[in-house]
Amino acid sequence: MNARLVVAGLCGCVLFACAARAEDAAAPEADKTAKPAALPADPPYLAKPKGSVTYTKHIAPILFNNCMSCHRNGEIAPFPLGSYRDAQKRDVQIAMIVKDRLMPPWKAEPGYGEFHDARRLTNEQIGLIQQWVDDGSPEGDAKDLPEAPKFTEGWQLGPPDLVLKMPEAYTVAAEGRDVYRCFVIPIPIDEDKYVSAVEYRPGNRKVVHHALLFLDSLGTARKKDEADPLPGFASFGGPGFLPTGGLGGWAPGALPRPLPEGTAKAIKKGSDLVLQLHFHPTGKEESELSQVGIYYSKKPPTRTLAALTMRGRKIDIPAGEKAYTIKESTTTTIDMEAIGIAPHAHLLAKDIKCNAYLPDGSVTPLIWIKDWDFNWQGQYMYEKPVKLPKGTKVEVEFTYDNSTGNPRNPSNPPKRVTWGEQTTDEMALCWVQVMPEHETDALALKAAAGRSIFGGGEGTNLRDLIKEAVKKFDEDGDGKLNDEERAKLREFYNKTRGQK
């Protein structure tokens, strides 16, 4: 997420070492032509008899199920799509937008990871919309119209156990560059808590573009907030401080989803929630007051959550370069399962692809985003955990376009771009949220993994890790490690690092 997060990871390396990097592990040679084993069946559209495609029979079900969660009154989309008139008077626009797959917003390529809540229309659905518009957008028979979908108003996961609200509203100017800002919200809990789900709710759906949720138990964010006269403090790529944990993120259309059974994120007593919001000016002054709903886990977690982090800091993109690539990888030192993935780069990135090269020679595609858009970044949660056996090389490749041909280029004319947190800097980061396949490997996983925006909450910070390591290797139970115990710890971590 940001440079400081990375620094945090590096501090961890001093004692425990991060997951083995590509250069210090004997990993299988990556197959550059890796393709998904089987693409989901999506046959091309076959034209129907002219005039037979109607709104009530064919189009309404598509719009109801794929568009209306945002395109209804009071929701984030600018206009509703709940009636024939709503659709008919925008038919050409709808046809164009779905054909170009600009909507519904979903950046992951099909076949490269099977994700929850994938919002992707099939060729059949897109074809039906095209033909309907070409045929004059007929309404059709009223009795074909399916029942309008019912949406849960308010909190999607029900009343939260704890509602955190921005202490004061923030005013977004009518125009100008997009605004990225962190807001510090104290968490009023008397004891450490385990969290199974988090739901973010913007107050003003017109102006909030996306949200990232960080934790801070050290008061660093509070100080930054105090130093800034306006509510919160400015930040772009990352939160601008070293977070002690993360609680995920939100983008329009994303549904809150509880963590997998047996897992939970920890919130330490005295922590602040740091809400990083991205605002897109709307043409008039807007005011925002967000809320975050916290759902406690009924029982402590039995599975450990951590994040594999791949980060490329040696970014140096010459001005004008059209396709600059950087590759980063990590090799698993225990059997693990990936439950989610979140790539991160700034405005110049075009293409991000992540594959897992398994020790048996097979390739599991983890994600491919062909048209990276900073404004639509998010975390992608796998429908089923993806197995990453010990010795799997997880490799991510980023491609950047620093030419004038890239309209998102923040510098005009283009300038040399290196790693950094500012809009005009770049990043190459990818987190894979993982669980150990065997819980006995939990400590090794935590040692190998770093924190992330959706990592293990506060459970994987350095101090906890040291405590846990001492406990594990303190065989004589005297609360400290003697030479023999220390040697075993060293051996354990060398093994964890995958070094000989």
Add this chain to the structure above:
Amino acid sequence: MRNRGGWIALALAAVAAVSLAHAEDALALKDLDGAERHPLELAKGQKAAVVIFITVDCPVANGYAPEIKRLCEACGKQGIAFYLVHVDPDVTVESAKKHAQEFGYACPVLMDPKHALVKRLKAKVTPEAFVVGAEGQTLYRGRIDDRNVGFTQQRTEATTKDLREALDAVAAGKAVPTPETKAVGCFIQSLEERKP
């Protein structure tokens, strides 16, 4: 003027001549107070008229509100008429008034529910801008600036101010350097029935 037949005849002839020269003169749209306006008919001394097509819900058009307000003010000083025109046939005067108030529009806002002006100027999207000269000729048509590249793709900042450049040229009595650009925004739906 009306007390002598000769004058009347002369006046009628003059009107007819003007109407022939400016077919646009006949085009009348109502503003939000219900008054009839003739956006393509220039008042004496006016150099041109600017028309920008909008809807209450097009985020691209709404995003330009602050720039539109500045342009409107500048046009007032440059002797150029300025109109915003609603193209959504379903929009009510009440919601257009609320919209104008929310975005702080002080310029005349017109309703074009039958697309008389949309069709005359062949407008395609909101917010497409037109600069129309005294002879009814289109001096500029296209985008306000190049901030929007695609429907969901924006530059961090605009690199050209196309409409402003066109207006500056018109105010200075010069030819518009780039008389046509491609406007990006929300399609204006045709009101014609499209039979299968």
